[in-house]
Amino acid sequence: xxxxxxxxLLSGAATVFGFAPFELFPLPVVTFAVLFHLWRRADGPLxxxxxGFAWGLGCFLAGVSWVYVSLHDVGGMAMPLAAVxxxxxxxxxxxxxxxxGFFFRRLATTDNAPxxxxxxxxxxxxxxxxxGRHFPDxxxxxxxxxxxxxxxxxxxxxxxxxxxGYSQTPPSPLAGYVPLIGVYGVGLIVAGVSSCLTFGWRRxxxxxxxxxxxxxxxxxxxxxxxxxxxxxxxxxLLQGNIPQSLKWVPERLPLSLETYERLAAEHPAQLTVLPExxxxxxxxxxxxxxxxxxxxxxxxxxxxxxxxxxxGYANGALALTRAMPVQAYTKVHLVPFGEFVPPGFGWxxxxxxxxxxxxxxxxxxxxxxxxxxxxxxxxxxxxxxxGEEMLAALPAATLLINLSNTAxxxxxxxxxxxxxxxxxxxxxxxxxxxxxxxxGMTAAVAPDGSVIAxxxxxxxxxxxxxxxxxxxxxxxxxxxxxLAVLLSLLxxxxxxxxxxxxxxxxR
Numbered sequence: 001x002x003x004x005x006x007x008x009l010l011s012g013a014a015t016v017f018g019f020a021p022f023e024l025f026p027l028p029v030v031t032f033a034v035l036f037h038l039w040r041r042a043d044g045p046l047x048x049x050x051x052g053f054a055w056g057l058g059c060f061l062a063g064v065s066w067v068y069v070s071l072h073d074v075g076g077m078a079m080p081l082a083a084v085x086x087x088x089x090x091x092x093x094x095x096x097x098x099x100x101g102f103f104f105r106r107l108a109t110t111d112n113a114p115x116x117x118x119x120x121x122x123x124x125x126x127x128x129x130x131x132g133r134h135f136p137d138x139x140x141x142x143x144x145x146x147x148x149x150x151x152x153x154x155x156x157x158x159x160x161x162x163x164x165g166y167s168q169t170p171p172s173p174l175a176g177y178v179p180l181i182g183v184y185g186v187g188l189i190v191a192g193v194s195s196c197l198t199f200g201w202r203r204x205x206x207x208x209x210x211x212x213x214x215x216x217x218x219x220x221x222x223x224x225x226x227x228x229x230x231x232x233x234x235x236x237l238l239q240g241n242i243p244q245s246l247k248w249v250p251e252r253l254p255l256s257l258e259t260y261e262r263l264a265a266e267h268p269a270q271l272t273v274l275p276e277x278x279x280x281x282x283x284x285x286x287x288x289x290x291x292x293x294x295x296x297x298x299x300x301x302x303x304x305x306x307x308x309x310x311x312g313y314a315n316g317a318l319a320l321t322r323a324m325p326v327q328a329y330t331k332v333h334l335v336p337f338g339e340f341v342p343p344g345f346g347w348x349x350x351x352x353x354x355x356x357x358x359x360x361x362x363x364x365x366x367x368x369x370x371x372x373x374x375x376x377x378x379x380x381x382x383x384x385x386x387g388e389e390m391l392a393a394l395p396a397a398t399l400l401i402n403l404s405n406t407a408x409x410x411x412x413x414x415x416x417x418x419x420x421x422x423x424x425x426x427x428x429x430x431x432x433x434x435x436x437x438x439x440g441m442t443a444a445v446a447p448d449g450s451v452i453a454x455x456x457x458x459x460x461x462x463x464x465x466x467x468x469x470x471x472x473x474x475x476x477x478x479x480x481x482x483l484a485v486l487l488s489l490l491x492x493x494x495x496x497x498x499x500x501x502x503x504x505x506x507r
Contacts, residue, residue: 012058018167020416025172032194052101056094066412075352100148136495142191143491176220178427179474185484226430226472236269244407267462268297273436317378330362374469398469
């Protein structure tokens, strides 16, 4: 069993190379096939759960190790505590693959575990032999995996980072399915392809089906689900590259203001966008002279903290235009332990230095901001991980803008991974997405998920692009994640019905 756990751990870790910046998009199909084979051969649900946990632990330790950077390198938490906290965080995430493995082995219609003294009968509960028909299990494992990922993106406010569908950005042929069924639906296809290889790689029909799926995706990539609207808009995205360790130092404030003022003056545009909390002050305390100089050449979208009527503050984005009063967006989906204190965890903030860590959440259903003839819908930092929540602004919003401060995660995989997530949001919504970040990766993404332009990380610069808003709706924008969840449940149905007919004997 120890050797199998190591194989699962290494397979999970290897999966990270399927995501940005490596983008070896076929790799997750292989590593999933390894996991599914281990589940298929597991001696019972508990062993399958252990293998799923090991796979998930390897994947998350390799893929989101930047959590340690935010806690120790930037937040100042003691190294042993930061290491333990990171390990526990990844272990919690690994529970979801474990859950999928447990239920697969519990509900599978065939028992392929190696024969042993306690498991000499290898026939299935439905009378099928392991070498016979595996139709229900092929779909069951893909459906359970996708449901586990969807739950991970929802339970305890959700953390859908490294959902497998994010690995399928262009040039992957599966990117063509994103406007139809979203990131979880594409994850279902990836898991389905891996499952087919696990159960029937010797059969020519399986390879023909996989080729048909890939060909269909390539064909769908040529479909334009939305169309340009309004006049072109010149936008300058500012990347101040202010180190997190210096951003909140009062003596550093004049230099921060000068940096953004200089970038705006040197790169004039119809719209200038500053990143999340670019100015570490409440908006009503920002010097008026700075705001006047900032808006001298056009409209501005400014990331800043906004005071609330209850005396608190919100993480927000303000549109400063000459034609109309200030328009505001306040962040709705806050980061636990970073922007609000979960009940019972006040002690956590005695161990780490996180300025302004008790934000007030904004109200859902906020309307887009009218700027430059377009309807802009901002999202702040990791809000763009929750694609279904962003659909509330559609079809009114014509242009999506993300303001982030990823300086918390240092020079890590977080920056390219976050840009890859934005590419999926562009595909899902059929809208361009502009990203203004403090340290990277500041970029412009087209509605087809391609990167128009991107600034090198950890440079002080501005990215000036010309873009147009888009109108219309993709199929995903109309139904959200509901279709992917429904398809996943339907994928589990054949095994459930087969098990019901067989009486579901205990293992």
